[in-house]
Amino acid sequence: MTETLYPEVPVLVVGGGSVGLLAAALLTHHGVPVVLVERRSGPSVHPRATGIGARTVEILRELGLDAAVDAAAVDLRGGVGKAVARTVVDMGAGDVVTVPMPTPSADEPDVTPFRLRGVCAQDRLDAVVAADLSRRGADLRWSTRLVGIAQDADGVDVELDGPDGRYALRCAHVVAADGTHSTVRTALGVGTTGPGDLGKSMINILFRADLRPHLRGMAFATCTITTPQAPGLLATVDGETNWVFHVACDVDAGERPEDFTPERCAAIVRTAVGDPDLDVEVRSVLSWRPRSAAAQRFAVGRVFLAGDAAHTVSPIGAFGLNTGVADAHNLAWKLAAVHHGAAGASLLDTYAHEREPVAAATLDQAMRRLADPxxxxxxxxxxxxxxxxxxxxxxxxxxxxxxxxxxxxxxxxxxxxxxxxxxxxxxxxxxxxxxxxxxxxxxxxxxxxxxxxxxxxxxxxxxxxxxxxxxxxxxxxxxxxxxxxxxxxxxxxxxxxxxxxxxxxxxxxxxxxxxxxxxxxxxxxxxx
Known part of the structure; x- marks a missing residue:
């Protein structure tokens, strides 16, 4: 290990996805200096979720970011939440089944102070939060991997591998928001419980194509495409030219994720849209699989698991991202209270006591929906x-x-x-x-x-x-x-x-x- 001296930091956040970025933002908001490390070179350009729940919107409002995220959201006022159509062309022609966006009725109680005008893809959310952190002078270290972690009664020692080589960092606490296959969770020896992988492997195709001529003014959050030649789920990113299409990877039939080349993905998109001459630019292709699992422990000493590192939620209900943001919100003020000397260290024990049962209930609710959407x-x-x-x-x-x-x-x-x-x-x-x-x-x-x-x-x-x-x-x-x-x-x-x-x-x-x-x-x- 290279002996490079860095000052001790109160909190190290591992992971630069939505949960990690918002954990850093909330800690900064509470006056706690933070270092965030992320192995990628910047925020992800590939949206993994588009459903920002009401509680997450309230947390963004607390940070003063609700208006910026609303501006980045696709305006679905008057649109639909879910559509089902054979192809996009059929949908634009009116051959479609729709479920309206959930909106409060005249007699429904007003339970939250602000609602987004529609859906906001995760990459757009991340861009807003990361930009705000940069404006606040936060220490964001991209292209940096955690390669070692050890703790004692007084702190946590981590070894990081960044653009300039390896170095050590001493931290008071660590928030691990480094995803489903968390390096930190593995290093701590924390296992997971739950059914694990669910159903078929999926391919997430991020593409650019102007679908407006086919949609004829129709706006939606997601559309289930039923054509037998390219069945899947189309999700809006900007409602105009940027989209995500989820299609199954039939492993039983010998398919592999690497078989989904940009050329093949473009052909799949054209079939799903119903336009063989559509100009398609495939921007990114990711493989994923629905999963339901929770860490056996959300906290080990001075290290706390959050987001997918703590729980991976099956997708129906849009609970995964929002549950992770609630983790960060619960933990940030407690770390700040201890850091500022306003609370005893045992306050931090309540993070796991509070979030583990909520995560378990959320995973259960997602699984019940998976059985009957x-x-x-x-x-x-x-x-x-x-x-x-x-x-x-x-x-x-x-x-x-x-x-x-x-x-x-x-x-x-x-x-x-x-x-x-x-x-x-x-x-x-x-x-x-x-x-x-x-x-x-x-x-x-x-x-x-x-x-x-x-x-x-x-x-x-x-x-x-x-x-x-x-x-x-x-x-x-x-x-x-x-x-x-x-x-x-x-x-x-x-x-x-x-x-x-x-x-x-x-x-x-x-x-x-x-x-x-x-x-x-x-x-x-x-x-x-």
Missing amino acids: GLHWGRGPEADAARVAAGVWAAPVVHLGQRYDSAAVVDPRPELPSTVDLAAALDGSPGSRVPHAWIDGVSTLDLVASRWTLLVGAEGEGWLTAAVDVGLPAHRVAVPWLSDDGALLVRPDGIVAMRAMAPAPDPVRFLTGVLDQVLARPVPVPST
Whole structure:
């Protein structure tokens, strides 16, 4: 190993995909210096996902990136979420079955402050986050591989191989977001559980072709192409000239991923479109396989697994990327609290305690959808009844409604009151995401603003005074999920840490005790 001296860094993020980039962005947002290493030369140009869920949008909003990501999204207002057609030509001619984009009805409760106008391909998301990190002066080390890792009680030593050779780095903590075949997870000796690979191997063809003349103004997120000569799934990247087509690789028939040359892929695309003369530029070809697996442990000492390194989710439901972003969001504020001396080290234990059950539930929900995709796409009372019978939660509940049960929550309520009604799941219970409500034109989520925040009822003067003494920002709210003289303590990640439905005899002492508990702070021993 080359003996090159580098200053110790608080957090090393391994992996420059969406989860790694957002982990670095969230840590930077919380004032923690970060080094990110990625073996590729830059953000991926090949989108692996296009479905950005509501909770991820809220996290982007917290970072101030919601508008930029919305601008990068394909406008599907008035479009459809899913289409089924023999070819693209047939689809544009009107021979198509469609499922509308899920939009709130007039009587549906407003559960989130901002929605993207459509889908945003993962490469576009990554470009927005990476550019923001660069503007903030983050230390992003592309073309750099982790080749060794060891830890002790005081830190983590890693060996990196970059453009200028190998060097050592000493870190306080490591976030491993380095994918399904995580080098870090393997080096730590952490195995995985679950069914593993599912179904056939797939080929992901990223191509450029102007499909607008064939679509005749139709906009969609995905379209299942059914022509027997080239069946597959077409997904929009920009809705005009950039697309992804997923086609099966029939290994049983002797096909291999390397058989899908650019020339063959272009011919497949032309057949799927229904235009033999279409001008097609194949930009990239990746092989992949649906998978469902979870790491046996999400944390080992000072190293934390996130995203696909912690769990690989089968694709129906668009839960994979979003579950990984939620990992990063949960972990970032905790690492920051420990780094800044505001919390005890054992707060970090709650990362695995909270995220492992959520990941397990999400993997289960994705697998149930894989068995019957109609349970995911169905709309209306009959579809809700079918989901309940099959144990399938409504997708918004999977994205927004799951709850935490750990030492970082006082009196948690982990059981969901409803797996269909998101508003019922977001009722202000400890462990749930704080309900969204507009307070003088500002969302309660925006009031939290990445800080510990106290929301108090309309008659909560005592709580307001105590918040000042404790050093908490506080806001008066009149909402159905909080009594007039009650208080709700919200964590920096928007999770309810405590709910009091009545005044405390000594609110300053009460709030101090709650913060000491959830932040794992040492309790002073009274002098004698």
